[in-house]
Structures are given as structure tokens and as C-alpha cells.
Amino acid sequence: xxxxxxxxxxxxxxxxxxxxxxxxxxxxxxxxxxxxxxxxxxxxxxxxxxxxxxxxxxxxxxxxxxxxxxxxxxxxxxxxxxxxxxxxxxxxxxxxxxxxxxxxxxxxxxxxxxxxxxxxxxxxxxxxxxxxxxxxxxxxxxxxxxxxxxxxxxxxxxxxxxxxxxxxxxxxxxxxxxxxxxxxxxxxxxxxxxxxxxxxxxxxxxxxxxxxxxxxxxxxxxxxxxxxxxxxxxxxxxxxxxxxxxxxxxxxxxx
Numbered sequence: 001x002x003x004x005x006x007x008x009x010x011x012x013x014x015x016x017x018x019x020x021x022x023x024x025x026x027x028x029x030x031x032x033x034x035x036x037x038x039x040x041x042x043x044x045x046x047x048x049x050x051x052x053x054x055x056x057x058x059x060x061x062x063x064x065x066x067x068x069x070x071x072x073x074x075x076x077x078x079x080x081x082x083x084x085x086x087x088x089x090x091x092x093x094x095x096x097x098x099x100x101x102x103x104x105x106x107x108x109x110x111x112x113x114x115x116x117x118x119x120x121x122x123x124x125x126x127x128x129x130x131x132x133x134x135x136x137x138x139x140x141x142x143x144x145x146x147x148x149x150x151x152x153x154x155x156x157x158x159x160x161x162x163x164x165x166x167x168x169x170x171x172x173x174x175x176x177x178x179x180x181x182x183x184x185x186x187x188x189x190x191x192x193x194x195x196x197x198x199x200x201x202x203x204x205x206x207x208x209x210x211x212x213x214x215x216x217x218x219x220x221x222x223x224x225x226x227x228x229x230x231x232x233x234x235x236x237x238x239x240x241x242x243x244x245x246x247x248x249x250x251x252x253x254x255x
Contacts, residue, residue, distance in 0.1 A: 001027040001062050001156050003048065003189060008057030010040075010047050017043045018213045021057065025206065027156060027189040030180050032200045032221075035210030036234055041193040042083070044210070045161045048191065049080040061157070075103035079150040080159045093137070093145050094130040097121060100152035120151040123178065139166040147175065151182070157189040164196065172196070176203040197250050201225055209233060222248065 008021040018040045025031040033041045046052045048059055050066055059066040061077055069077065079100070097120055101113040109117075121127045124144045134142060143166040150158055163179070164172040180203040183190045194200050200207060200221055207224040209216045211233045217224050230238045230250070237253040 001189065003157060003191070004058075004060050005044075005048065006058045006060075008044075008047065008054060008059065010043055010052060010054055010056075012043075016213070018047070021215055023208050023215060023218060025157070025189050025191050028183055028187045029205035030183050030190045030192060030203060031206040031208065032204040033191065033193045033208045033210065034195075034197070034200060034225075034233075035216075039210040039233075040213040041210060042161050045080075045159050045191065045193050049078050049159050050074050051080070072103055075153065075155070077155055078157050078159060079153040079155040081146050081150045081161065081163055083161045083165060090133050090135065092130070093121075093126065093132055093134065096134055096145055097130075097149045097152050100149040103153065116152045116154060120148040123151060123182075124148040125174075140168060140171060143167060144171070144175070155188075157191065160190065160192040162193055162195065164194075164199065172199060179203070197225060197230075201248060201250070225250070 003025040005021050005023045008018060009016065010018040021044065033044060035041050043052065047054055048066070050069075053067065066074070094117065097117050098109060098113070100120070101109060101116060105113045118127075121130055124147055126141065126144050126148060129137065129141060129145070134145065137145065143163070147163060164175055167175060176199050179190055179192070182188055192204070204221050206218065207221050208218045209224050209229060216233055217229065225240075227238050227240055230236055239251040239253055240248055241251050243249050
């Protein structure tokens with residue numbers, strides 16, 4: 001399955017944010033959206049999920065226009081994890097993750113719904129939290145709960161807006177490692193707005209780099225993330241170095 005964006009413009013009222021966006025994301029891959037604050041990463045994610053309607057351009061999934069899908073079809077196709085969450089304080093972790101099954105279940109959860117929830121809790125290593133209320137958790141724990149909710153939805157594409165923003169270093173690495181494996185092992189398309197360039201280098205298959213609401217470049221991480229592009233897009237000096245494990249890393253330099 002393929003997500004394709006062609007000629008997309010987007011904004012808020014009279015303020016234009018995105019201009020002539022052309023990009024592709026494939027199932028079975030992690031596609032990261034990069035760019036400085038204000039470049040349009042979150043706006044692009046919200047448009048692709050259907051939260052923000054669009055009137056100029058096209059967003060299609062295997063040729064089916066997003067705007068033509070009803071809410072039920074869209075929910076089975078796309079799940080979304082935002083930067084910030086709204087939740088009922090006294091809802092348990094189990095109940096919260098179960099809401100991800102809404103597109104699939106009837107009045108009561110069936111066997112597959114319960115299985116999907118348990119699998120998602122286990123995948124995110126939060127089974128021990130299942131009976132706790134959401135308001136009893138740390139910000140990082142809540143983030144993992146909402147990722148589990150998106151997993152339980154069993155959609156074809158998953159959209160993340162800064163999925164590691166509330167996580168400590170250990171869980172940032174573990175979460176991106178898990179999501180990368182998920183995409184490849186289950187043939188799910190992951191589209192992730194990110195700031196951490198080293199995580200993108202390590203766990204992404206494709207990169208879309210935005211500058212001023214336009215696509216600056218797109219391709220593999222090693223092609224797109226370079227000293228020149230970081231200088232041009234972010235205005236910073238950097239050095240791309242090779243670590244002991246053979247991977248490349250970004251060293252930011254004082255100017």
C-alpha cells in the first residue's frame with residue numbers, strides 16, 4: 001500500500017503553511033518528516049490523517065482519495081498519535097487502549113479486540129500499568145499508552161507527531177526500534193514527524209525534509225541528512241561522523 005501526496009497546499013484561514021507538497025510513503029517503511037519549528041511538519045501530519053481538510057492537491061492511499069473516505073474507513077486505514085493528548089483522568093490504561101478498537105468492535109469487545117489490546121500493551125511493555133488510571137502515570141508512560149492505543153487500532157498506516165517527545169533516552173531508542181520492527185514485520189506504513197536527527201538516521205527508511213512549508217528534499221536518510229542540508233535548512237554547522245558500530249551520527253558544532 002502506498003500513501004501519495006501531490007500538489008498539496010494547506011494553511012489556517014488565510015495563512016498558508018504548506019506549498020505544493022509532493023511526497024510518497026510506503027507500507028513496510030518508516031518515513032520521517034524533518035524540518036525546523038514552523039516548517040509544517042505537524043500540519044502535514046494532521047492533513048494526511050484527515051484532521052485538517054484540504055482543497056488544493058491530493059492525498060491518496062493506493063489511489064483512493066482521503067477526502068472521499070468515510071470516518072469508519074479512515075479509522076481502519078489510519079491511526080494517529082499527536083504530540084499532546086486529551087483524556088479522561090479516571091480512565092484506566094486498559095480502557096484507554098481499548099478505545100483504539102472502536103472502528104472494529106460492536107457494543108462489546110470481542111475476542112480479537114481483547115487480544116489486540118493485550119498484544120499492544122505487551123508490545124509497548126506496559127502490561128503492568130493496565131489497571132492504573134491515566135492520571136496516575138508520568139508523561140512518558142502516557143505517551144507509551146497512546147502509542148499502544150494506536151497499535152490496537154490495527155490500521156494500515158500510523159501517523160506520529162513527535163512520538164518520543166516525552167520519553168527518556170532509553171525509551172526513545174526502544175520505542176523507535178520497536179516501531180521500525182513493526183513497520184517491517186507487519187508491512188505497516190509509519191509516518192513520523194521528528195526532531196531527533198540521530199534517531200531518524202538510525203531508524204528511518206525514508207526522509208522528507210521541509211523548509212518554509214515546502215519539500216526541500218526527500219530520499220534515504222544518508223542522502224538527505226548532510227552537513228550541507230543542515231546548514232541550509234536549520235542554519236547550523238554540523239559534522240557527520242561514523243561511530244564504533246559503523247552507523248553515522250550527527251555532531252553539532254559551536255559557531
